[in-house]
Amino acid sequence: MHGTVSLVRSDGDQIRPDLLELLACPKCRAALTQGSGGLRCTGCAAPYEIKQGIPVLVPDDVNTVHLEEEQNLALMMKSRAHHPEEQFNLGQWSLSKREFWAMVRSVATDSPPKRFANIGCGFDPSCAEFERLGHTFVNLDLVFDMLAHLKKDCGAASCVNGDVNRIPLQTGAFDYVVSIDLIHHECERLPELLASFRDLLKPKGILFLEDPNAWGLFQMAKSIFMPRFAYRSLRSAYHTLKRSAHRPADYEFPTNVWRVMAMLRELGFEDIKCYPHTAYPTVSERSHRIYRALSGSEYVRKYHNYHYMLSAVRS
Template sequence: MNSDKPVANETKNTQSLHDHALDSLLPLLACPECRGDLARQGGGLTCQSCSRSYEVADGIPLLAQAGSSELWGVESDSQTSTAYQETFLDATIGERYQQRYERRWSKRFTTRREIGRIEQLLMSQPRCHRLLDIPCGGGRVSGPLVNATDLLLQADISLSQVLTARQTMGSPGSFAWLTASAFLIPLKEGVVDGILCNRLAHHLAGVEQERLIGELLRVSKRFVIMSYYDHDSFKSRGRRLRGKKPGYTLRRSDLAAMARRHGASVAMDLPLWVEGSRLRYALLLKNLD
């Protein structure tokens, strides 16, 4: 008769840990619609300002809103990431994405290099109280963030990815999770010390890139680490010479200009491999004066 007790106790303990993670996150949250305060109501969350309700699934607030510039009232430049976002709403995407990077040796090698660049930029900054990883994916490059902060927030538009990240990272003691769009980050202004935004900007067109950088710098108090595709990389130039589109690239001067418009500057800008690499990692520092 007692055989079910350990299972029941484990379930109860897990739920308690998830509730604790949500409680630590709640004071930081803001309604993605109006940026009002969120409060618990029943099994979900409700905005105290606009009364919009949000579900909580397995301790994870579901605050993501898929879409593009129509969400923030700006005219689209005809190219959007909406279709890209929709691919990540598939319930199995988290596991499949993780497996792709684990099975191929070239992907594993690239992951180690990405982590090295992220660590290099993180080490240039003082230890953080809170860090945000968005989009976190399945936690593929989240490792360096754990030792750099007291609380790591992991967010992704895909619940599947967030669940995979939670499984990857383990104990919720120093973690909190939520679903979120990087265009409408459901956090209050300046509530995290820093943000990692890995492998998102190169999926976005110009209007979306500007919005992304603005949102990251709104939520971060000190810095943002972000990757992007360099417009002047060897691969980008080669594609243009062959009459092909280079993808959603950024000129370094344009990145610097966007950062300035949102109260920051580019402090460091490193290639993933060598100068001329397409993928680069930039450290944006907020202007604190």
């Protein structure tokens, strides 16, 4: 671990200098300084709180409907771990995560120390492994409680509470940017979002992306061929009838793997790769058998999986 750890006060109102230098004001993007009362922007002088060792860099104009939605989603994800009928599905979700991180490890084999940013990290404990290897791994999420758990349960050293629409991290500071299941939450502003990921990366830094695929085997009939407004109203009616604990918000919509690859090319990424993987969550075991029968084809596993997984190098 870094020598700076010993300098941290135990009351958790200070953050490590190596994290501080990676932070930026969400309003004006200037660097932040640390004082006894928390953080302050060196540009616009906006003050920011440090809560339980976590800098709170959520801008005042954050979309509160959106924030509430994400908090509900976080609660729902935690509660469903206890439902027996969810076990098959949850197994697929965790397999999907394992496959994603195996892909990251297969590419990001450089010797430490490297800097990772996991944007919209949720409760993903993968940071622990990379920190053990000597990397810096910044977890960013809009939901504070997820980060507090990550810090408490996994010892995550670098957690930042912030909004993906105004990422409070320094530009050009990261070797790797990770985004899992996030960009479909901002499906109306994909080019801006992907550009902000690019800007976080150093030249030759790599973006690792996973997202629900509009061209997934069991979702393309709805997400590609049905008009979006019709899909949204049907989806909403379905969840009302089913009295679902959580219904997808209107701003969520699966993204199109080919469109995202084309956007990344336009944004100046190169060496864009799509990876095959086997997990297919959200479907019944019966549909899953159909998927397995078809998934002998690498093409299906790459482009018609529930998720697609990409890596792309900033030129």
